[in-house]
Amino acid sequence: MTMSTTNMTLLQALNLALHEEMERSKDVVVLGEDVGKNGGVFRTTDGLFAKFGAERVMDTPLAESGIIGTAVGMALYGLKPVAEIQFSDFIFPAFDQIVSEMAKMRYRSGGEFTCPVVVRTPAGGGIRGGHYHSQSPEAYFCHTPGLQVVYPATPADAKGLLKSAIRGADPVIFFEPKRIYRTVKGDVPDDADFTVPIGKARIAREGKDVTVVSWGAMVHTCLEAAEKAARNGVELEVIDLRTLVPLDEECILQSVRKTGRVVVASEATRTCGFASEISAIIAEEAIDSLEAPIVRVTGYDTPFPYTLEHVYMPGPARVLDAVQRVRSY
Amino acid sequence: MTATLETVMGSDEPGLVLAAPRLTHEQFLVLHRAMVRTRKLDERGMKLQRQGRIGFYVPSFGEEAAQVGSVAATAAADWISPSYRQPGTALWRGVKPEEMLDNCFGNAGDAAKGRQMPVHYSFRSRNFISIGSPIGTQIAHAAGVAMAMKIRGDGNVCLTYLGDGATSSNDFHTGLNFGAVFKAPCVFVCINNQYAISLCVTGQTTSVSMADKAVAYGMPGRRIDGNDVLAVYSATRDAVEAARRGDGPMLLELYSFRMGPHSSSDDPSRYRPKAMEDAWAAKDPIQRYEKWLIANGHADAGSLAAVHAAAEEEMSEAAKASESKPAPAKETLFDDVCAARSAMLEKQRAALLQEGDAHAADMNAAFPL
Numbered sequence: 001m002t003m004s005t006t007n008m009t010l011l012q013a014l015n016l017a018l019h020e021e022m023e024r025s026k027d028v029v030v031l032g033e034d035v036g037k038n039g040g041v042f043r044t045t046d047g048l049f050a051k052f053g054a055e056r057v058m059d060t061p062l063a064e065s066g067i068i069g070t071a072v073g074m075a076l077y078g079l080k081p082v083a084e085i086q087f088s089d090f091i092f093p094a095f096d097q098i099v100s101e102m103a104k105m106r107y108r109s110g111g112e113f114t115c116p117v118v119v120r121t122p123a124g125g126g127i128r129g130g131h132y133h134s135q136s137p138e139a140y141f142c143h144t145p146g147l148q149v150v151y152p153a154t155p156a157d158a159k160g161l162l163k164s165a166i167r168g169a170d171p172v173i174f175f176e177p178k179r180i181y182r183t184v185k186g187d188v189p190d191d192a193d194f195t196v197p198i199g200k201a202r203i204a205r206e207g208k209d210v211t212v213v214s215w216g217a218m219v220h221t222c223l224e225a226a227e228k229a230a231r232n233g234v235e236l237e238v239i240d241l242r243t244l245v246p247l248d249e250e251c252i253l254q255s256v257r258k259t260g261r262v263v264v265a266s267e268a269t270r271t272c273g274f275a276s277e278i279s280a281i282i283a284e285e286a287i288d289s290l291e292a293p294i295v296r297v298t299g300y301d302t303p304f305p306y307t308l309e310h311v312y313m314p315g316p317a318r319v320l321d322a323v324q325r326v327r328s329y
Numbered sequence: 330m331t332a333t334l335e336t337v338m339g340s341d342e343p344g345l346v347l348a349a350p351r352l353t354h355e356q357f358l359v360l361h362r363a364m365v366r367t368r369k370l371d372e373r374g375m376k377l378q379r380q381g382r383i384g385f386y387v388p389s390f391g392e393e394a395a396q397v398g399s400v401a402a403t404a405a406a407d408w409i410s411p412s413y414r415q416p417g418t419a420l421w422r423g424v425k426p427e428e429m430l431d432n433c434f435g436n437a438g439d440a441a442k443g444r445q446m447p448v449h450y451s452f453r454s455r456n457f458i459s460i461g462s463p464i465g466t467q468i469a470h471a472a473g474v475a476m477a478m479k480i481r482g483d484g485n486v487c488l489t490y491l492g493d494g495a496t497s498s499n500d501f502h503t504g505l506n507f508g509a510v511f512k513a514p515c516v517f518v519c520i521n522n523q524y525a526i527s528l529c530v531t532g533q534t535t536s537v538s539m540a541d542k543a544v545a546y547g548m549p550g551r552r553i554d555g556n557d558v559l560a561v562y563s564a565t566r567d568a569v570e571a572a573r574r575g576d577g578p579m580l581l582e583l584y585s586f587r588m589g590p591h592s593s594s595d596d597p598s599r600y601r602p603k604a605m606e607d608a609w610a611a612k613d614p615i616q617r618y619e620k621w622l623i624a625n626g627h628a629d630a631g632s633l634a635a636v637h638a639a640a641e642e643e644m645s646e647a648a649k650a651s652e653s654k655p656a657p658a659k660e661t662l663f664d665d666v667c668a669a670r671s672a673m674l675e676k677q678r679a680a681l682l683q684e685g686d687a688h689a690a691d692m693n694a695a696f697p698l
Contacts, residue, residue, distance in 0.1 A: 037600045038527035061497035061533050062464055062525050090463060093499055128384040130446035132462030271673065300677050302666050307435035307443030311659045311681070315691020321684075 003194070005156075005187035010180055013155035013188045014044050014120075017162040018082065020192045022052050025080065028166060031058040032067055032084030032120075041086055042122060042181060068094035068119065072102050075115035080166060088123035088175065089132045095140075102171045103146030118165045122178035123151075124217050124267060125299075125313055130306035136216075136268035136299070141173045142245050142277065148198055149244040151175040153219035155186040157242055160196025168198060177217035184220060201248035203255070207235030210323050211255040213278055214265045215241040218314070222265050225319035236323065244274055252278065253286050260291035261326040265319050270298040292329030295322040332540035334584060335564065336554035338621050341612075342584075344554070350563045357627050360401060360558050362636050364393040364615050367417030369640040370426055371589075373648055374416075374433060374447070378593040382652060383433045387448045389414045391556070391588030394614035395520045396490075397421060398561025399583065402569045403488055408456040408478075410471035410489035412464075413448050414520070418490070422455040426647035436654040442664070443657045465491060465498025468517065472504045475513030475578070486514045486572045488565075493533055494525025496542060505546040505580065512577035516568045519580065520555060522587035527600040539582035548578050555583030556614040559621075586612070 008016070022028045030048055032040075036059035039046035049057040060067050064085055071081035085091045091098070098119070105115045125134035141149050148170055152158040158176070165172040204219055205226050214222045219240045226236035237255050241248065256262055262282055264275040279294045297314045305312050334344030352360075371388040378386040389396065396417035400409065409418055419429060428440065432450050435443035441451045441459065451459035458470065471489030478485045495501055496519060508515045519539045523530045536542055543550025549571075553564045561583055568579040586609035590597050597606070622628040663670060663678040670678065 033525075034527045036527075039599070041526065041594070059528050059532055062494035062528070063497040063499065065499055066497065093463070128446075130449065130462075131444070133446065270677070300662060300681075301671075301674055302662055303444065305444050305662055306446055307656050308659055308662050310691070311662055311688070313691070315688060317688045317691045318684075321687060 004190045006190055007185055008155055008188050009182050009185050010152070010155045010158045010177070011042065011044060011182055013159040014162055014176065015046055016188070017159040017166075018045060018048060019051070021163055021166045022048065022056065024192070027078065027080045028082060029056045029058065029074065029079055030082045030084070031060050031071060033060060033062055033086050035059060035084050040084065042178065044120070044176070045084065064090055064094040065097050068097040068102065068117070071117045072097060072105070072115045075117045076105070076113055080116065082118045082120060082166060085119060085121040087133050088121040088137050089135045091121055091137065098141070098147070098173070099144050103144045106170070107146060114169065116169050116171055118162070118172045118174055120162070120174045120176060122181070123175045124177050124179050125304055125309055126179035126217065128306070128309060131304050134304040134309070136266070138175055138244060139268060139272060139274045142274055146171065147245065148172045149175070150198060150242070151177070151216045151244060152242060153177060153204075153216055153240050154184065156188045157196050157202070159188050160194055161198065161242065164195045164198050167195065172198070175216060179217045180220060196242070199243050199246040199248060201251035202240045202242055203237065203251070204240040205236065205238040207237035207259070209235045209259060210261045210263060210326055211237045211239065211252070211259045212263045212265060212319065212323070213239045213241065213252055215244060218265050218267055221314065221316055222319055225316040225323070228316060228320060229323060234323065234327070249281060249285070252282065256282055256286045257289045260289050262290070262294045263297060263319065263322040263326060264294065265297040265314060265322070267299050267313055269301055270296065271301050273298055292326040295325050297322045332538040332550055332552035332582070334552050334554055335560055336557050337559040337563065338557045338617060340554045340557065342554070347560055347563055349559050350566070354627055357622060360397055360562070361618055361622060361628070361633070362640070363397040363401070363417060363421050364558065364618065365636050366420050366426075366640045366643065367393045367396060368615060369637070369644045370416055370420065370429065373430075373644040375589070375593060377433065377648060383447055385447045386433065386593045387413050387591070388589040389416055391586050391609065391614065392520055392522055393417055394558035394618065395555040395561055395583040395585050398558040399488065399518050399565040399581070401562050402565035403486070406456070406483075406485050407569070408458065408474050408485065408487045410458050410467045410474060410487055411460055412467060412490050412492060412495065413460050413462065414492065415490050416448065419450055419452060419455065419457055422452070422457060424450070424452050424455055424457070426644055427650045428452070430647050430651035431654065434651050434654065435656070436651060437657045438651065438654045442661055465495040465500040467491070468495065468498070468504030469500040469507065471515050471517070472508035472511070472513055475508060475515035475572075476511045478514050479511065484573055486516065486569050488516045488518060488569070490518050490520060492525060493519065493521040493523060493530045493539065494528065495519070496539055497533055505543070505548070505578070508578040509546045509548045512575070514572040514575070515578040516565065516572055517578060517580045518565065518583060520583045520585055522585050524587050524591070524597070524601065526591045526595060540580060543580035546580075548580060550580040550582065552582045552584060555585030556612050556617060558614060558618050585614070588613070
């Protein structure tokens, strides 16, 4: 059976997923700052307001804790809120609602109450956004039991994972790699029931020499590095995690057992970043397979800069430098 | 019970007409000059952005009277806890346009060392607190600064600026409540420009006036014609004097309109009626004040035009000076994270320096937006 597809941007794929899921169920509602009439500052929610009306597509007052707090309430009552936090840098006023309420509701009520809210939020740097429009805060949420943390890198995954998140039973923090919203295009299945399961990683490129683990926009940086390495006869296996929590450990470990050498690449701050967690898991589970120490390629332990953004952001050259280190150990 | 709009020059909104403040001829003209400089700085900022010479800009078109009239009531030792749309308050307090444009270019001359997006200024020497992007956080800071002023007993006052959107933030509640409970010498200046990006103020709150919110915190609130520089000055001067006397904080709503986009990335035609923009263009605070100045014998068309020309020239020169400065050195990335660099940060800094030009190819690649 062949699946019909349409070539589109990551942004269009997200927009399509929202349209389809709102069509599919009246319980799905969208709320956030500028998501209605304006269609979102990135236009991710474009057309929803016109099609589904102000009752299901809510332009909220400017208060992130209010957006998430009320989304929790709606979910408790049985709706399926998809809340947008305009930039993940502005999620912190809602941190208490996410960490103390949303994430713990199922556990603290012995399963009596759940709040499967989907929090969509654009993240990551590379758009000349300075501290407050560039950060990668995924690790804070990975550190909180009760949340699923999703971070797609391709249009098809963006659509499929967002639909899984909306149909799922648990709260999801859905990070969107805004740097590649419009620059990465791909074939996206037309099937309105196409989904990508949460918790399954993807081999973005097969290779035998070095495993490179990444997620979000960094996947494309790693693929660019792999392209360059291949010209020198070095085959990188690039893993796109797609979901950080729950993590597809087996996918990573299988690759590591094959290559024996690992680079973990992330644009987030280094200390306590999710790259460190991946490194720890590999060290615990597959140290016998390692031919060299694991190397992390990350942002620096500084706030995200404006003018020097290009110095801060790891690019293909830094990934290749790390590849060289694990190969020459 | 809703607060009544207070005006000096007379507004088409129903309200209370106040007497003009007793200022000297020269002082009336200084207010005008400050408003024009603010407008010209914004025009230059937007132009630089449109030409691709800076990455971003946030104009304050239409809010010149609200900014200048309020900040003019402060003394040099008072503090400002700003949001990102009050360039006129920095200019008033003696910041040079070049210092502000250094920030917009993110160059080595920038007080914040090119670390923030344009218009996120920091001017310690003018008691002008570093600006962040999160909405409303500065309101709680202002209450804290004022609490410290009270503890020190130094007679200073803190003025904070916020927009209509910020009245929905957690820190609006927190800041006003703490300010009132501790009777701190603080003035909360809400410039209601009626739009928080795309959201009209009627979607932000069902309070008719932001000043009405003061009642809940047990402080006075006044609704002032924010496009009337003289009304803004009178009301803020009263609030600052009361705070300085120890009477506690006050909330001022300066009722105005954001004549431009939210930022250089925004397109207001998607959400704002053209008729509304036209109606408010007719209430342009600079033109309105110029009519008053002429009618009251303080200026004529020629003297006003000279002010515009001088400000235009000043901003053009400042832009040239700022554009010629280099970017900060790459290793400055690691300065000011903490008072001293940690061993871990030293290691990262050394690695960057050792990297030499290895990363240069990445660095020159334009990141796609």
